[in-house]
Amino acid sequence: MNSSKSTNLTWTNTSTKVGDNDGPAYVAYSNIGYNKASEVVAVSKIKSNLVRKSDKKTVNAYLFLGIDIYDSDTKKWKNCADAGLGYIGSTGGFHAFVNRFIVDENEISWWESPVELDSTHDFKIILDTSKKDEQLVLTIVDVTDGNKTVDSKEFSLKYTKTDGSNTAYYQDYAIDFPDDVCKDTNNNDSKDWDQVVLYNTNQDLYMRNIQITDVYLYNASGSYLWTEEYTEDRFLWPYKTRAVDYVCTTVNVTKKDYETTIDLDMNH
Numbered sequence: 001m002n003s004s005k006s007t008n009l010t011w012t013n014t015s016t017k018v019g020d021n022d023g024p025a026y027v028a029y030s031n032i033g034y035n036k037a038s039e040v041v042a043v044s045k046i047k048s049n050l051v052r053k054s055d056k057k058t059v060n061a062y063l064f065l066g067i068d069i070y071d072s073d074t075k076k077w078k079n080c081a082d083a084g085l086g087y088i089g090s091t092g093g094f095h096a097f098v099n100r101f102i103v104d105e106n107e108i109s110w111w112e113s114p115v116e117l118d119s120t121h122d123f124k125i126i127l128d129t130s131k132k133d134e135q136l137v138l139t140i141v142d143v144t145d146g147n148k149t150v151d152s153k154e155f156s157l158k159y160t161k162t163d164g165s166n167t168a169y170y171q172d173y174a175i176d177f178p179d180d181v182c183k184d185t186n187n188n189d190s191k192d193w194d195q196v197v198l199y200n201t202n203q204d205l206y207m208r209n210i211q212i213t214d215v216y217l218y219n220a221s222g223s224y225l226w227t228e229e230y231t232e233d234r235f236l237w238p239y240k241t242r243a244v245d246y247v248c249t250t251v252n253v254t255k256k257d258y259e260t261t262i263d264l265d266m267n268h
Contacts, residue, residue, distance in 0.1 A: 004256075008249040011236040019235030022193050023059075024249040024264040025174035027235040028257045029068070030226065032075075035130035035164030036218035037065050037226075039171065039258075040143055041085060042122045042211035043094060050087060050175075052203040057181050059200065061087040061207045061264070062097070065127040066170045067136070069159045078102075078159050082172065083138045084125045087207075088112065089178075093119045096140050096151045102158050115151045118142070123150075129160045129167055130218065136160065164219045168232065173210055173262045194243035197266060201246070206265040215258040228256040 050059050064084025079102045086097040096113035103109045121144035128137040136157040142150045184195035215226040238244040246268035252261040
């Protein structure tokens with residue numbers, strides 16, 4: 001057991017990752033060398049409100065896996081994709097989404113599934129680049145309903161190799177802000193994320209008890225429970241030198257890095 005608790009008032013990020021820094025978030029990054037990842041998200045246990053109290057505008061929440069792609073020779077970053085579950089607007093529940101950084105000219109980088117998921121169920125997210133070079137497959141499995149596949153989609157993803165030799169995976173759990181709630185505390189439009197958080201503070205916005213379990217990494221040699229030895233870095237936002245002066249991001253890591261509970265709560 002390697003349990004630990006961290007909050008944005010105690011956490012210091014390393015300098016190696018920019019991370020998810022446009023809202024309360026927690027990210028864990030794997031080392032390079034994997035071509036697939038999976039995790040179970042206990043959607044049924046999440047307690048949330050994403051509608052602002054004062055004006056009924058909404059924020060978004062994302063629980064997902066992602067892929068960083070590197071140049072095989074220089075090891076420099078080249079591309080990435082986010083893929084998993086999004087609670088976007090006032091949809092009433094989660095559905096699958098994918099966002100790719102670099103796509104061909106005739107492609108749209110952002111995709112949302114029309115399949116709304118049952119909020120009383122739990123789901124496994126599977127992200128796979130092992131089947132074909134420059135291809136990503138996202139699969140959503142309903143764990144509550146006998147491990148039934150309820151959504152799946154293929155995408156092109158430039159520069160990936162099936163052997164995982166130039167890809168690393170990450171876990172990301174975040175609240176994000178649509179443009180209409182990106183304001184500072186003087187009600188001016190802003191992309192100063194500390195100010196945006198403070199503007200949205202005490203609006204009854206939260207997503208608590210995000211329970212993540214059974215996180216696995218895969219490559220040609222097998223599958224690996226995502227223990228600490230496979231982790232390159234972790235990132236939490238905001239962190240203790242930011243202007244946000246109350247606890248809005250709490251991470252309870254029960255077993256690094258395959259069993260974690262996250263609370264995102266912008267009330268104090």
